[in-house]
Amino acid sequence: MTVDSLVREVVGAYLSLTDAAVPGLVQGLYLTGSVALDDFRRRRGDIDFVAVTAVPPSPAQVAALQQAHVRLAGHVRRPFFEGPYVTWDELADDPSGATPGPYAHRSRLLPAVPHGRQPATWQVLSRHGVTMRGPGAQDLTVDTSPGELVRWAREGFARYWRPWWERSSRPFTSEGLAVLGGEAVEWGVLGVSRAHQALVTGEAVSKTAAGEYGHTAFDPVWHRILDESLRIRRGGEGRSGYAGPPARRRDALAFVKMVIEDAAARA
Numbered sequence: 623m624t625v626d627s628l629v630r631e632v633v634g635a636y637l638s639l640t641d642a643a644v645p646g647l648v649q650g651l652y653l654t655g656s657v658a659l660d661d662f663r664r665r666r667g668d669i670d671f672v673a674v675t676a677v678p679p680s681p682a683q684v685a686a687l688q689q690a691h692v693r694l695a696g697h698v699r700r701p702f703f704e705g706p707y708v709t710w711d712e713l714a715d716d717p718s719g720a721t722p723g724p725y726a727h728r729s730r731l732l733p734a735v736p737h738g739r740q741p742a743t744w745q746v747l748s749r750h751g752v753t754m755r756g757p758g759a760q761d762l763t764v765d766t767s768p769g770e771l772v773r774w775a776r777e778g779f780a781r782y783w784r785p786w787w788e789r790s791s792r793p794f795t796s797e798g799l800a801v802l803g804g805e806a807v808e809w810g811v812l813g814v815s816r817a818h819q820a821l822v823t824g825e826a827v828s829k830t831a832a833g834e835y836g837h838t839a840f841d842p843v844w845h846r847i848l849d850e851s852l853r854i855r856r857g858g859e860g861r862s863g864y865a866g867p868p869a870r871r872r873d874a875l876a877f878v879k880m881v882i883e884d885a886a887a888r889a
Contacts, residue, residue, distance in 0.1 A: 632703055667701055672705050742820065821888065
């Protein structure tokens with residue numbers, strides 16, 4: 623596949639900075655997420671990666687990596703370069719039981735994040751990963767045990783999506799007001815659609831594919847908010863199907879609630 627020139631620029635800067643900061647540490651670098659799933663949008667997404675090392679980074683190496691990520695953010699502010707640092711052995715193990723490790727989030731490197739190792743990331747890496755350094759992604763030994771993604775998706779509805787909906791439903795809070803904007807609408811509607819598809823099919827897909835899945839999985843009454851979310855995802859071109867943000871917010875929150883309840887009924 624053809625990798626966007628901006629993605630290559632960010633990856634090149636990252637490798638230069640990390641190789642200078644911790645020579646020889648990063649043995650493999652793979653792109654996952656929207657880049658691997660051919661759904662990357664310069665204005666509406668991050669560059670997701672998995673960096674592979676021989677052994678877990680030492681505290682001194684983590685500190686050096688933290689500075690490298692800060693410098694990277696100064697070089698290219700957006701999109702963010704986000705992902706976990708794992709060992710070759712950790713890739714071959716069940717991600718749900720992995721020990722917390724370094725995870726790059728926005729412009730920072732968090733030293734010990736438990737949720738950085740996810741079955742969805744492992745599956746996309748194994749099936750669609752884009753190799754930027756190291757052995758080919760499809761030649762790696764990656765644990766993609768059947769059922770892991772389904773269990774992860776089910777837990778995600780309880781641990782993330784229901785709390786997200788509850789917070790976003792409070793209209794005069796920062797999160798409630800955020801849903802008046804397009805980015806939060808896209809995140810919620812396409813995000814729960816993607817989680818629902820993972821739960822039902824065991825497949826990790828892009829946000830765009832998840833929006834298209836929603837057209838067949840849910841009642842046509844939800845097509846308008848799905849189409850609006852896809853329109854936002856594609857850069858906001860064309861005319862909105864809504865007269866204003868309040869009506870769009872109402873439908874987005876109603877859709878997210880419906881999908882959460884449908885997922886719970888499948889338990």
